[in-house]
Amino acid sequence: MSEVVQAGDVRVAFERTGDGPPLLLIHGAEASRQMFAALVPQLAPHFTVIAYDQRDCGDTEGPEQPASLADLAQDAHRFIKALGFKRTHVFGSSFGGRVAQALALLYPQSVDRLVLGSTWPVPRSYEELCPDAGRLGQLRRGLPGTADELAGWFFPEAFLQQRPELRRVFANVRPGSARSERRAATVQSTLENGVADIVAPTLVLAGELDRVVPASVTLAMAHRIRGADAVLLPAVGHVTAMQAPEVLAQHIVRFLNH
Template sequence: MTEFLQAGEVRIAFERAGEGPPLVLMHGAEATRQMFAALVPHLASHFTVITYDQRDCGETEAPEHGCTLSDLANDAQRLIGGLGLRRAHVFGSSFGGRVAQALALMHPRVVDHLVLGSTWPLPRPLEELCPDARRLGEVRRGLPGTAEELATWFFPEAFLVERPELRRFFANVRPASPRSARRAATVQTALDSGVAGIVAPTLLLAGELDRVVPASVTLAMAARIRNANAVLLPSVGHVTAMQAPEALARHMVHFLKPTGVDA
């Protein structure tokens, strides 16, 4: 069931499921909280899972002006506090991983354990780390006509054969709309701080076949974050929450509840 929470100037749309320690999931650039639909059931028996839409995404309502990564981190902190929580585990996927990093750096007391999936380190831009990022940007700007090509960046071909409807997954994205343009500008923002400042115990997860953020980029962050572990997911692409929800949940449960049972 969709709920709403007023967090400063933003009316955040969110959902809660399950029982246990709070776990906040942060979606990627083109996505909404719906990207976690297959993952939540595997986590809800262990955690109170909170999914929400960031600014300019989904059902969240915000003033129609630009915002930054810092704004998104502050929104997340207000959501957690507004729900009466002192701290929570946090999982961020892709650009959501950047939001999670920013939250951990700006509000370290709010983040219990941190899980970063298929993401790249602050403060560096993706274009600096991934030589194919420029072509990816061109494909994004070509939406909706390039939806099928963009799908091949996010999902391995074998998975698209099993789930052919995902070839049109990005067809509803409208980069020419003011909302989509604001979102694209927000994704390009960063912090001055880097991942070496993260103090929360951290798990890094990367898909072996990720074309958007190469696994090597994500896993290399382990050398710069204290108390970090790294896991490579074989035969998995960028959107792990959709392609391999059971495996993703199993690693998250093991990390967040080391004495718990399998997901």
């Protein structure tokens, strides 16, 4: 059931499911908490799973001004406190992994264990690390006409054949709005801090077939975060929470309960 809570100047929309230690799920750039719909039931027997919408996403309401990555980390920190928790486990996917990194770096006392999926390290930019960033940007600007091709970046072809409706998942993206432009600027922001300063026990997960953030980019983070574990998910693309929720949950539960 959807809930809302005031966290600073942001009215955060979220869903809370299950029992056990709190686990915060942080969604990607163009997504909302709905991207975790198939993952939450896999995690709820083990954790109090909290999936929320970031500012300028989903049902969350906030100031109509550009936000930085640091602002999103502060939002998450305030949100955790508003729910009455001192600290939570955190899973961040794609750009949500950047928010999770920022939260772990700026508010380390808020993060118990950290899971980073299909993401790239602060402070470096997406364009710097991912050689196909230019083509991906062209496809995003070409929506909705490019929806089919863009889906092929986020999901492997074999999976799209099983779930053909996902070929049109990007077709409903709204034309440019003030909200979407603020979000795009937020996604471009970074921190001065680097991942080597993360102190939370960390697991890094990457999809073998990820075209959006190559697995090598994500897995390289494990060498820079002290004591981090790394897992490559065979035959999985970028959106692990939708393509392989059972497998993803197994790795998250194993690591968080270790």
